[in-house]
Amino acid sequence: MTTAREACLSFDEDLSALRDGELESERAAEVEAHVEGCEHCRARLATFAAVDANLRGLAAPRVCADLESRVLARVAGERTASAQRTAAEEGGGEGRRAGRESPAGRGRAPRRPGRSFAVAVALATAAAALVVYLGLVRSPGPLEPEDTVAQRPVPQVPSSAVRDSEGLAAHPADLDALSDEDLSVAIDLETLEDLEVITNLEILEELGASGGKDRG
Amino acid sequence: MGEPKVDGPALDAAKEDVRLMLACRAGDDVAFGALFRRWSSPLLRYLERMVGDAAAAEELVQETFLRVHRARERYSPDARFSTWLYTIANHLALNELRRPHRHREHRSADGDDADREPLALAGDSPRAEEAIDTRRLGSAVEQALSQLPERQRAALWLTAVEGLSYAEAASTLETTEKSVKALVHRARSALADNLHSGA
Numbered sequence: 001m002t003t004a005r006e007a008c009l010s011f012d013e014d015l016s017a018l019r020d021g022e023l024e025s026e027r028a029a030e031v032e033a034h035v036e037g038c039e040h041c042r043a044r045l046a047t048f049a050a051v052d053a054n055l056r057g058l059a060a061p062r063v064c065a066d067l068e069s070r071v072l073a074r075v076a077g078e079r080t081a082s083a084q085r086t087a088a089e090e091g092g093g094e095g096r097r098a099g100r101e102s103p104a105g106r107g108r109a110p111r112r113p114g115r116s117f118a119v120a121v122a123l124a125t126a127a128a129a130l131v132v133y134l135g136l137v138r139s140p141g142p143l144e145p146e147d148t149v150a151q152r153p154v155p156q157v158p159s160s161a162v163r164d165s166e167g168l169a170a171h172p173a174d175l176d177a178l179s180d181e182d183l184s185v186a187i188d189l190e191t192l193e194d195l196e197v198i199t200n201l202e203i204l205e206e207l208g209a210s211g212g213k214d215r216g
Numbered sequence: 217m218g219e220p221k222v223d224g225p226a227l228d229a230a231k232e233d234v235r236l237m238l239a240c241r242a243g244d245d246v247a248f249g250a251l252f253r254r255w256s257s258p259l260l261r262y263l264e265r266m267v268g269d270a271a272a273a274e275e276l277v278q279e280t281f282l283r284v285h286r287a288r289e290r291y292s293p294d295a296r297f298s299t300w301l302y303t304i305a306n307h308l309a310l311n312e313l314r315r316p317h318r319h320r321e322h323r324s325a326d327g328d329d330a331d332r333e334p335l336a337l338a339g340d341s342p343r344a345e346e347a348i349d350t351r352r353l354g355s356a357v358e359q360a361l362s363q364l365p366e367r368q369r370a371a372l373w374l375t376a377v378e379g380l381s382y383a384e385a386a387s388t389l390e391t392t393e394k395s396v397k398a399l400v401h402r403a404r405s406a407l408a409d410n411l412h413s414g415a
């Protein structure tokens with residue numbers, strides 16, 4: 001292996017990007033011109049190619065034959081559960097719908113903010129609470145600051161809160177851009193889904209208890 | 217930077233994914249099954265690399281597809297299906313890795329178990345042994361890969377093996393293209409050094 005010249009260092013990262021076709025054409029030409037006359041960088045590119053070939057050559061695991069049927073069964077199960085939930089919700093909303101269809105009846109509110117709106121608000125609140133919760137409780141943020149990443153086989157639990165605030169501070173913009181529902185993908189899926197169920201139950205209870213009497 | 221690396225057959229495949237996902241969104245579970253068959257193997261491969269545990273990876277494949285199905289009505293075809301899929305999978309993988317009581321399969325750096333496979337399959341049936349043997353070929357790079365920080369590992373795998381562009385990988389890993397570029401390079405350099413040290 002030939003030794004790197006000073007100049008090579010400034011090209012090193014771009015060798016990867018060149019290989020991946022991710023350089024602007026002007027820079028690509030520059031890097032290619034250097035590689036042309038530099039044995040070291042040519043060798044490096046060849047090694048990168050070997051690395052990628054090795055990775056692609058790793059045997060793909062065989063997907064267990066019944067995995068698909070297990071997934072499909074769970075999907076079907078969820079569909080049934082969700083259909084039952086919907087039916088239950090519609091059952092619970094019967095009185096209100098009747099009220100809307102016959103405005104004269106019992107003076108119930110003909111218009112109210114959509115339930116989906118109420119759910120969205122509740123969900124947003126739950127999500128916000130979760131963000132705070134995660135900020136307080138969870139130690140490793142989802143992001144490792146790239147620049148501090150050395151060869152670290154086992155992620156260590158950060159000893160300071162600095163990592164914490166970094167991890168989460170990096171996120172609010174992202175989180176804002178997502179819908180509440182997307183948050184269930186973006187944050188902690190299981191936790192949020194549990195919250196979603198709880199929130200739905202609370203709303204149902206609330207609706208049941210108030211019976212819309214405060215809206216007439 | 218930023219042009220998706222999609223051309224020819226890959227483009228056709230991506231279009232087919234979109235078609236299937238739109239059908240799935242419209243309630244077609246057959247299309248969902250087809251998506252599962254198209255993607256379960258690469259996804260399992262990715263998740264195995266990420267969590268280093270075949271059984272956990274399989275469980276995460278299931279979870280990922282359940283998430284896909286739950287979120288089907290919110291799917292919009294402005295990103296490749298695979299990018300969306302890997303984003304979900306990556307969140308699940310990172311959550312899995314963050315579980316405090318998780319038994320880590322990835323080898324520690326002390327090297328006293330240098331001959332142990334990092335991705336030992338569950339159980340010690342003959343079949344599992346056989347499967348491990350077929351992996352010996354790439355085992356040096358495989359070992360080095362398993363020692364990389366998870367985001368480096370993810371970035372390199374998603375781009376070099378799964379063919380995501382830096383922009384797509386950035387979206388999947390919720391970071392910038394610039395970071396992806398650095399992550400990919402660091403990972404590749406580490407594996408290159410490993411290759412050269414004659415491992």
Ligand SMILES: [Zn+2]
Pocket residue numbers: 005007008011034035038039040041042
């Ligand atoms: Zn050079």
